[in-house]
Amino acid sequence: MSVEPYGVLFTNGDNDTFPLWYLQEVEEVRQDVTVIVGQYLFTTWYPRQLQELTLPGRQRPYDAALAPNLYEDRAAPTTSLTTIDPDVLEQVSSIQLPEDVTVSFPKLAVTYPSGMVLDRSEQIALRIINDSALERPIYFSSAGGMMSRLGLERWGVRHGLTTKLELRNLETDPHEGMIRGSPEYGSVWLDLEKSLKLYDEIYEYRGLRDRAIWADRSTTMMPYQYYVMALQLSDAAQLDGRSPDLVQRLRDDALAFQEVAVGGQRVASAVDIS
Structure with missing residues (x-):
């Protein structure tokens, strides 16, 4: 629910992708969001499938009833997520840049230096x-x-558990409600109001803050992400002058998530995580 209607969400691997696919395909939650696994963009079939599934007429609709008042309803996109010819898309391959290359987006541009390698997945993502x-x-x-x-x-800009790409200069043109965190917490930008609404009203934790044992060591990054979110939210709330009670509650939550991320409360009690 962190993503606005018809958003594109790039993920980094199986652990942060398969739970989303389960929610979409089994529970039928937020099927309007296009989840893109960066690693799969190396294949030829996956980018073509993404292109086909987001064509007008095949794009799945946003269901505003899932979270009333969280987002304004919006019209479905009028084109696929990329307009590149499918045959050209199939031929994209890794390149080493012979000179500096500037890629322009609406309101911003990124320059990649000479000698840098842009692989197939990165070029398609761009x-x-x-x-x-x-x-x-x-x-x-x-x-x-x-x-x-x-x-x-x-x-x-952090929106709860996700990071939104804001296509403008955040230093000179931040939206109302955006707060930049302290250097010791990464100096990240947060949409504080949106993130607090997600944190307190939308997300369901189902005991994630108080697990005695987290048995699967390969998935500890899941509670760790909640730890980072709560810690950065507490910092931003303090910088924004929010109530001390809110700041302390978020810090307490961060500590609870951290205990789970190191293996659960029983494990945390035996080690120093301060």
Whole structure:
């Protein structure tokens, strides 16, 4: 629910993708969002499938009843998420840049230096962002991974668990409600009001804050993401002059998520996580 209607969400791997696909395909939640696994863009079939599934007439609709008053309803996009010819798309391959290359988006541009290698997945991701940005909000599951490799993290704004690509200069043109966090917490930009609404009213934690044991070590990044979110929210809330009770509640939540991320409360009680 962190993503606006008809958004594109780039993910970094199986652990942050399969739960989303389960929600979409089994629970039929937020089927309007196009989830893109960066690693799969290396294939020929996956980009073509994304293109076909987002064509007008095949794009699945946004269901505003899932979370009334969270987002304004909006018209479905009028084009696929990328307009590149499918045969050309299939031929994209990794390149080493012979000179500096500047890629322009609406209201911003990124320059990639001579000698840098842009692989197939990164080139396709850039094209999707360029073709989609005017009709589809662009999100990343984190500011690391694909977003960092593309050099776009400076335009990232945290919306709950996701990071939205804001196509403008955040230093000179931040939206109302945006707060930049402290350097010790990464100096990230947050949409504080939106993130607090997601955190307190939309997300369902189902015991995630108080697990005695987190048995699967390969998935500890899941509670860790909640730890980072709560910690950065507490910092932003304090900077924005919110109530001390709110700031402390978020800090307490961050500590609880951290305990789960190290293996659960029983494990945390045996180690120093301060």
